[in-house]
Amino acid sequence: MASGELITIPARGGMAARLARGQSVKVINTHGEQVVDTWAFNARDLAEFLSLEHWRATLTKVFPEVGDALVTNRRRPILTLTADTSPGIHDTLIAACDNYRYGLLGCTEYHDNCTDNLFAGMRALGLVPPEVPSPLNLFMNIPMTDDRRLSFGEPLGKPGDYVVLRAEMDCVVAFSACPQDILPINGRAGQPTEAHFTIIDAPAGA
């Protein structure tokens, strides 16, 4: 994918892209209410990947903030959150949805899901992820009460909100426009939408 090109993550679908170290990816919540599950894998060894349980231990926080390096299961920075025009509500606690999840929610037929979207996005690059890491759920609102109860909240952003993630190593990023249409996580209407991303080259001389 050429840098600067606006790439569509289709509604209910997945898409992956390669980033060279120093490049960034701008992930755009085009319509304002779409959760984008996000993964990152070391391009040279897919067994190293963004791991939120390792990141929480390293930075001792639950929500990423601008300036935070996101680390892998080998505790090395893979992405840095360098900009965020959204309210900054992203989730690190909840697994990617999968067909089992929709079965528990009452679906009796196959339902699009973020886990399969990860595989589909990577497959388009000729890659197979060795496992399904817990994703960084961009724009996903999981309120937590003081007694640590969670809920699936409505999104809090606006159309055009974006985050920028800078690659700290050559990596493959994968995105899923979450197909959840039963819980209000993608808006009360339960209508998942497309989202977009664009790759930004490193500044000259960087």
Next chain:
Amino acid sequence: MASGELITIPARGGMAARLARGQSVKVINTHGEQVVDTWAFNARDLAEFLSLEHWRATLTKVFPEVGDALVTNRRRPILTLTADTSPGIHDTLIAACDNYRYGLLGCTEYHDNCTDNLFAGMRALGLVPPEVPSPLNLFMNIPMTDDRRLSFGEPLGKPGDYVVLRAEMDCVVAFSACPQDILPINGRAGQPTEAHFTIIDAPAGA
């Protein structure tokens, strides 16, 4: 291992055991200040395992409580927490420690760690885990502030505290007596100790 036998998880070491559906394992914090990282794998397919990111989504909570089923990455119950004499402070947010972690903490030589203990414990049963799931960190005190900052707290229990986990499918459980001796997670003295477990048969007629 015979049911009723008291098995030692050696200080800084790992141990695994098979549980038949309906059997329980009682995990004992023998000296009161020892974190025990805990994993569970489907005995028939190690690619299905206790997954805390799936569990948090299913039960919408961060800390397990007595009566909670703990689910796998296929959203099926694998263990149920049926008893807990500790203060009930267990962690689901923090990755198993590994040699990378101790490198970041200043160690220049190999340091025992829970990730390698998982592999060692499973290897003693002739098994290799296909990946390293985020563990259920029994007795581990990770305080969280209202702005979702985490810290590594001292343990809050007493010698002999225990939890009981009932197997909801034939499974392999693995334990690591966490070798962390730099942070106060295993007590201010930084002296990891042994812990114990025992397997309890299902009640007759159950």
